[in-house]
Amino acid sequence: MTGWLERIIGNKNKSADEAKERLKLVLIHDRTDLSPSVLEDLKNEIIEVISRHIEIDPDKVKINMNQEGREQRLIADIPILPARRRRAR
Amino acid sequence: MTGIVVTVTSGKGGVGKTTTTANLAVALAERGQKVVCIDGDIGLRNLDVVMGLENRIVYDLVDVIEGRCRVRQAMIRDKRLPELYLIPAAQTRDKSAVSPSDMVHLCDDIRQEFDWILIDSPAGIERGFRNAIAPADIVLVITNPEVSAVRDADRIIGLVEAEEKGPARLILNRVNFDMVRRGDMLASEDVLDLLAVELIGLVPEDEAVMIGTNRGQPITLADRSQAARAFRSIALRLMGEDVPFEDYRKNGNFLKKITNLFKQGGG
Numbered sequence: 001m002t003g004w005l006e007r008i009i010g011n012k013n014k015s016a017d018e019a020k021e022r023l024k025l026v027l028i029h030d031r032t033d034l035s036p037s038v039l040e041d042l043k044n045e046i047i048e049v050i051s052r053h054i055e056i057d058p059d060k061v062k063i064n065m066n067q068e069g070r071e072q073r074l075i076a077d078i079p080i081l082p083a084r085r086r087r088a089r
Numbered sequence: 090m091t092g093i094v095v096t097v098t099s100g101k102g103g104v105g106k107t108t109t110t111a112n113l114a115v116a117l118a119e120r121g122q123k124v125v126c127i128d129g130d131i132g133l134r135n136l137d138v139v140m141g142l143e144n145r146i147v148y149d150l151v152d153v154i155e156g157r158c159r160v161r162q163a164m165i166r167d168k169r170l171p172e173l174y175l176i177p178a179a180q181t182r183d184k185s186a187v188s189p190s191d192m193v194h195l196c197d198d199i200r201q202e203f204d205w206i207l208i209d210s211p212a213g214i215e216r217g218f219r220n221a222i223a224p225a226d227i228v229l230v231i232t233n234p235e236v237s238a239v240r241d242a243d244r245i246i247g248l249v250e251a252e253e254k255g256p257a258r259l260i261l262n263r264v265n266f267d268m269v270r271r272g273d274m275l276a277s278e279d280v281l282d283l284l285a286v287e288l289i290g291l292v293p294e295d296e297a298v299m300i301g302t303n304r305g306q307p308i309t310l311a312d313r314s315q316a317a318r319a320f321r322s323i324a325l326r327l328m329g330e331d332v333p334f335e336d337y338r339k340n341g342n343f344l345k346k347i348t349n350l351f352k353q354g355g356g
Contacts, residue, residue, distance in 0.1 A: 014272030019236050020279045026236075027243050027283060070246070070285045 028065045032072050039063065046076060055081045090123070092203035094196050095327065096225035098249075100241030102212030104233045105262040108298055108307070109290075109320070110209040111139045115309040116324035118173035122204040125164060125174040127195075129221040130211035131186060134178035141305020142167060142175050151179035151186045153195065160199055169310060184216040189223030196224035205327075214248060222249060227327070228257040229289065234264055234275035243284055260290035260323060266337040277334075290323035291334055292316050 029035060034042075043063045050056055062077040097110045110126055118124045127150060128136035137143040148163040153176065160176070167173040179186065196206055210221030222228055228249045232242035242259070249257040261277050268274035277291050297314035301307055308317040315337075322332045 016269070016272050016275050016279065019275055020283065023236055023239055023283050026240055030240065030244060031247065067285070070250070 024067075028067070028072060031070075032065065034065070039065075046078075050078060057081055090201060090204060092123075092125075092196075092200040092206045093226045093327075094200070094206045094208065094224045095227045095229060096129075096208040096210055096221045096254075097229050097231060098210035098218060098221060098245060099212060099231040099238070100214065100245040101232070101238045104231050104238050105292075105298075106212070106231050107135050107139050107209050108302065109229070109231055109260060109262065109292075109323075110136060110207050111307040112309040112317070112320035113324055113327070114140075114173055114205075114207050115170065115307045116321045117205050117207075117327070118167070118170040119309070119321075120324065120328065121171075122328070123172040123202070124205045124207065125176060125199060125203050126207045126209065127176045128178035129192075129208050129217060131178045131217065132180065132183045133211065134180050136175060136209045137165075137177045138305060139302055140167065140175055140307060142177075143305070146177050149177045149179040150195075151182050154187055154191045160195065184211070184220065187220050189219050192220045193224045214244065218245075218248075219252075222252060222254050225254050228254050229260055230257045230286070231260045231262050232280065232284075233262055234269070234277075234280055239275065239280055239283060246284060246286055257286055258289040259284060259286045260292065261288065262290075262292045263294045264291060264337070265294045270338060288334070289326050290319060291337075292319040292323075293337055 043061065046063065047056065047058045047061055051058070056078055060079045064075050064077075066073040066075050095113075097106050097113070099106050114124045114126045126136060126140070128134050130136075131151065134149075137146060142165050145165045148158040150163065152158045153160050153163045163176050164174040165177065167175065192208075199206065206224075208221045208225065211217035230242050230245050230249070232238045246255070246257045249255045259281070261280055264277065265274055269276045277288060281288055293315045295308070295314050295316035297308045298316050301311070308314050309320045311317065319335070322335075325332045
């Protein structure tokens, strides 16, 4: 009975959606053998290397795993600070 | 005639490999194809009981490989169909009794006599799995819409690719469409999205499967159930026909109620 009530109110996440989200993450790690902590280390090292050459905002760096077919792709989004702001400092 | 070797595998146990193998074999044989099934699960044989042929075993796969009998002697003919045979697994040995190259040689020996050689793979990713996929031309991965089964299927699909036997084709078995409709079971689209493989079969959860297994009669032998229809469609797709997937979601509760009514009535 609570099932349909919750559905009408719409505040309950469907369990199938949750299964899919959880599987998505698990499969990324299974396929690449990369744990979240390794990914975090990787991110920090990338930030460090890039920062040596250009000024970036470390808090805005995003490193994600993308799936294309059965291939995994590492996508890095690294915003560079604008040159004007760099000069002003 | 050059037989096509189809290996049915899954990673996780209990998702319906043996049932699928038996029913695909029956469906292909019904279409006039010459079919032999090989139970690859040495030490845990089950294809014989699912097909209802357990009382007729004399020789088994290991006897053939170790030269105690000829392949023909180990083949049990299923009398319900003109050209359906089973080579049972050994029950008292283990997987190390057979090697991948033994399986390749065996299949090469019988390929000329059959249209289809179906191999029921054991669960897991060890020797038994490698034996089962070694001779495969086509690998069918079975899974259920459930997190652990999907995860294991992904692993198996990767291994099949690594062995250059890919791309594997997916059978999504035991789908409860009422639960899918309620959002409490992964839909086939979700599973395909995650696994990124081609779907060859969508089999609804069906009580008829259990009843058939109890009796040693693969449901595809009888005409009525939804699952039997799904297995027949898979067989046709293997034969190269373009069979559309049934949209069970549209059928809704109404059709189910009607079929249940008939099932009760028909006993």
